[in-house]
Amino acid sequence: MVRVKHRYILFEILYPPGASNNKSHSDAEEVTQFTSSERNALLTLHRASPANINHKTILHAIRKSLQEYYGDFGAGSAGMLMTLKYFSNKTSTGLIRCGRAQFETIVAAMSLISRLEDQNIAFSCVHVSGTIKKCEEFSIKKSTEMIRRMDGPKGKRLTI
Numbered sequence: 001m002v003r004v005k006h007r008y009i010l011f012e013i014l015y016p017p018g019a020s021n022n023k024s025h026s027d028a029e030e031v032t033q034f035t036s037s038e039r040n041a042l043l044t045l046h047r048a049s050p051a052n053i054n055h056k057t058i059l060h061a062i063r064k065s066l067q068e069y070y071g072d073f074g075a076g077s078a079g080m081l082m083t084l085k086y087f088s089n090k091t092s093t094g095l096i097r098c099g100r101a102q103f104e105t106i107v108a109a110m111s112l113i114s115r116l117e118d119q120n121i122a123f124s125c126v127h128v129s130g131t132i133k134k135c136e137e138f139s140i141k142k143s144t145e146m147i148r149r150m151d152g153p154k155g156k157r158l159t160i
Contacts, residue, residue, distance in 0.1 A: 006099065007130060009127075012123075013092040013094075014092075042149065054089070055087055057116060077102060082096060083096070
C-alpha cells in the first residue's frame with residue numbers, strides 16, 4: 001500500500017496599511033505612522049484577525065484562488081488533500097496540511113489572495129515542512145526573534 005506524504009505550510013495573514021475599514025485616519029497619516037519605525041510597521045502588519053476570518057473563510061478563499069488561477073484540474077489535484085489544521089485569530093497564524101506534490105501550487109494560490117472578508121490582506125508563507133513539530137519550532141523561533149526586534153536597541157520591553 002502506498003503512503004501519501006504530506007507537507008505542512010505555516011502561514012501568516014498580514015494587514016498592510018490602509019487595510020482597516022476605519023476611516024478616522026487618512027491614508028497618508030497611516031502610511032507615515034507605518035514608516036516611522038520598525039516597531040510600528042511590525043505592529044501594523046501583525047495585528048489580530050477579526051472574528052469573521054476563520055477556518056471556513058480561509059479554506060474557501062484558497063480554494064477559490066486555486067479554481068481561478070489553476071482551473072478545474074489544479075483545484076481538484078491541489079485542493080483534494082488540503083486541510084487547515086490550525087488557525088489563531090490572535091496571532092493571525094495558521095497551519096495547512098497538503099499533498100507533497102501540490103504544496104507549491106497552494107503557496108502560489110495563497111500569495112495571489114489580496115482580499116478576505118472585506119479586508120485587504122496578504123498571505124505570507126513562513127515555513128514549509130514535512131512535520132508539524134518542525135513548523136511549531138520554527139514558529140517559536142520566529143516569534144522570539146520578532147519580540148527581540150520590537151524591544152529595540154535599548155532593550156526596552158514592549159508594554160501593552
